[in-house]
Amino acid sequence: MPVATVGLSAATKEEKEESAMNRLSLQTPPSLREGCASRGSRSSSNRAVSSSPPTIHTSLRTSNLQQTARKQRRCWSPELHRRFVNALQKLGGSQAATPKQIRELMQVDGLTNDEVKSHLQKYRLHTRRVPAASGNQPVVVLGGLWMSPDQYNDSSKVSSSGSDSPQSPLHLTAGSRGGTSPTEGESMEDDEDARSESFSWKSHLHKPGNVDV
DNA sequence: TCGACAATAT
């Protein structure tokens, strides 16, 4: 019985096999597919210049010799990022969060370690050092969190004589349900929003009294 | 082998 027990902890085995495998053909190297989430599209006006030059051979067909087949750009949509951060918190928002654990906790199929790894790098880069060296942007950067203020903004609704004013641009509706995310219809298991855990976010960023610009 | 991070490429 060649059912060898692989000495590997393959807990989740949901590897997706891509049928089309590039047979050493550098014709279309995992072409970088640009253009992910076409959100909202706040295009105020379509500047469609009638003169569409049919001879627009703006092809930048430069050398297409890339041995290192790059993968498609992973579109880290808010939803994905949310899951990412979520997993991070479950793993102890401070550290000890390894790409593997994060990936497993995210339950996103198709996501690889490298992708999580890469994202983790960026995430950490943005969270550790002051992201806004020049120009302060209203971004929340607590000891380990980097995201738009989406939680601690509840209640405190200025009661305007009973009239509710839609002044809450912060609505966590990450969405694959509204149709804003062209996420391949899938992964709709349980979207637990257990974001009410005891937040021990160490907002105690202790810096020797020095908030240099 | 895995993970973090730096450097680099696109």
Next chain:
DNA sequence: AATATTGTCG
């Protein structure tokens, strides 16, 4: 700027 890839180190 964002993401991928590679290389180095622990």
